[in-house]
Amino acid sequence: MDRIPILKMGRFLLVTIQVDMHDRLALTLQDDLTERIVKDGTRGVLIDISSLEIVDSFIGRVLGNIAAMSRVLDAKTVVTGMQPAVAITLVELGLTLPGVRTALNVERGMELLQGELDQEGLATVETDADPQG
């Protein structure tokens, strides 16, 4: 598997990581995702890592970086479905991913993104109109 697919779902981009991440894969994802956010004008990114069972400090940092980059590009990022073991590892590594929103599963992650964008009110209407127009 060369790259991780990035799916467009309505206003959001959906990334599900189903394989164990290696360093190159993570960097490719970072490139692809930032490209897509700019290209599609996306306002929300959901990264599901429920199948990810092993993380190291590098992957942890890339996850944090992706979230930070998305924020710079004005897209909210939610990381969903993190396994307990992964969470403990990241905390022990000192990577608490500040600024990254988290949710228990994809469903709740979507609700969270939806809620955040709805709160922005007017801005949502504008972005909504763009892809269709």
Next chain:
Amino acid sequence: MPDGTLLPAVLAEDDGRLLDDWMREQLASSSVRRDLISETELRQQSAEFLGAFGQSVQTGSLRSVDGPEWAPVRDLLASVSRSRALQGFSPSDTAYFVFSLKQALFTRLASRVAPEQLAAEAWTASTLLDRLGLYVTEVFQKSREEVIARQQEELMELSTPVVKVWEGVVAVPLIGTLDSARTQVVMENLLGRIVEYGASVAIIDITGVPTVDTLVAQHLIKTVAAARLMGAECIISGIRPQIAQTIVHLGVVLENVTTKASLADAILVALKATGYTVTRLAPRS
């Protein structure tokens, strides 16, 4: 048969005087601990030991007590040592049980052996008893360690129940001092339950934690961070005034953590966060 020593013969010929001497020796010492063991029991243990010792000396090697011939003696000493460890004897009191035999045994040897041979005989007997004494101490130590390990295990089990308070809300009432090992267990338990119950709010109640130092605070912050990474918000409740003061004096930053004084407040916040309201139906009586 051991090389020419008279020790087996001395023990075989013994008519009970050795036991009497030994008992006198033990009872005269301060290590006897009459408060923990009765004289009858002590006499019985001593007699059993002398019997087994006499047997093993006839057949076994006098240089080591590891052989199969010494198994009965080792078993006996192990059981004596174990029971004394549980009764609360000190290690030296326990080892003295074996070492006190020396005096009595040397008196027997001296009356039986020619003076020029006595040094060699005494040396053989002494090394043998030393080995047995060391064995006793070793078993004693092991028994104490077993006791400690068991208690630790019990403490771990008793410490970390994660309870489901409401749909989507779990709580851990922490009791006792938090150290790294316990925090690890608490963290794993809590995160596991968060997944199992699909909880979006977790309450950590520290009413039962006697003191909070920087380390404990660190552990709490770690747990909160891990829960947050999984998508659950954490509320720390049950912070007593004293602990609030300590936390501030220590300079611990709990800024990103919701804290509440009581568990009731925390539950209310949790219910609100998950979209419930609490309403009293009957008027206050």
